[in-house]
Amino acid sequence: MYVAVKGGETAISNAHRLMANRRRGDRNVPALSVEQIVNQLSLGVDRVMAEGSLYDPELAAMAVRQARGDLIEAIFLLRAYRTTLPRFSNARPIDTNRMRIERRVSATFKDIPGGQLLGPTFDYTHRLIDPSMAGDEAVAHPVKRERPTDESCPRVTDLLDSQGLIEADVPSNDEPGDLTREAIAYPVGREIRLQALTRGDEGFLLALGYSTQRGYGRTHPFVGEIRIGMVDVEVEVPEVGFAVCIGAIRVTECQMVSQFKGSGDSPPRFTRGYGLIFGQSERKAMAMSLVDRAMRADEFNEQRLAPAQDEEFVLEHCDNVQATGFVEHLKLPHYVDFQAELDLLRTLRREAAMASADTPMSEAAE
């Protein structure tokens, strides 16, 4: 007979009230505002938008505040929110070639058209904690320099492509699959892998990307280009019959140039991995491009031996909301499950004890 047990309502309600109190902390310290989080913890907000798979800085900042800075909890909140909204339509693919660039670097060529623009980066800092961060010292305004008019900033991969040295993009307007709407059946197309990677956990993808560098699915990568900046979002409005720009979003794009491959038909060319992430997040864009390239093993007749090359392993484990749900459910009451295990263990031990008690007697009988 199964007996349902209830209880804990008061404990739960008091626990949530206690949590709200701890979240607010010392009342003599001013409360954080959403504007402060959006402006001053912007990279945390970007991560929540990217892995929450919903671009809305204010909502992501509210989630960060509600989650007390636990970014995976904040990502969970944003994912839950997005399930409550209708999807009106699909935007046109963003055009990163027309990005208003805030940072752009290449590790493959020094002199590239458009130049190396460092932008707001942690690179070349000494990684020493700055004592001024303890206070609120005035911060200098950025230096400005006149921008050469109409200087183009072509993708580095396009420069290589113009000489036939790298695999070219294959333009298409195929309707992409959507893993949030359809069940996944392996093997999947690259568009599904890219969707899973761009919303995947940064830590997991970073570790997998790192594993490819250490030899588990080696691809010998170079950063062809990283660019960060604003791109316009264009949506078809059926009522007016054309596409309109509805605003702009910040994205980070990474073009990873990898080991060359050739075949009987074509001379050897560099291959590519691609990363595209909401917000400013070049670590994740780089990790994504490494893992994207590793998962393309079949296209280049590479043996799939390493975890990063196994698309089912990567796709089924890169989502931190799924992962945290399954890991964290273990702390919820499993009293009945565990009781069954305990009964089984006692039975086994009883049988083992009886068997060992029997043995000497049977020997004696011989």
Next chain:
Amino acid sequence: MASGDPTNLAERYAALEHAVPTATPIRGPEIGMVMLRGRAGGGGAPFNLGEATVTRATVKLATGEVGHAIVLGRHLQKATIVAHLDALSQLPDWVQVIETDFVTPALAEQDAARIRQAEETEATRVDFFAMVRGED
């Protein structure tokens, strides 16, 4: 107007004369999402990048003109204003007003912000130079 700052838009809208033909809501304003897309490699096949919140609104003037708006983010008032202005811009008397009072200043603000951002970025350009080795 859809890309512009909602506060500035609301101020300009509030500053309009009282003789504005009123609009009645047909749909919304309502908050939803659009699925944003990228292209593999930047120029290849499309893939789903993730959604963004949007607000859309449709309004109608007494004279029958229908205005539509869809803006990025959760901005009910902004979407309603843009839809109203879209409807008004179909009236010959209003085309020029919308252009002068809304579109032109919104574009000017957008240009100023873009130039500022581009100039800040430009100051971080790496100017390479060769080191002369002092051996000879």
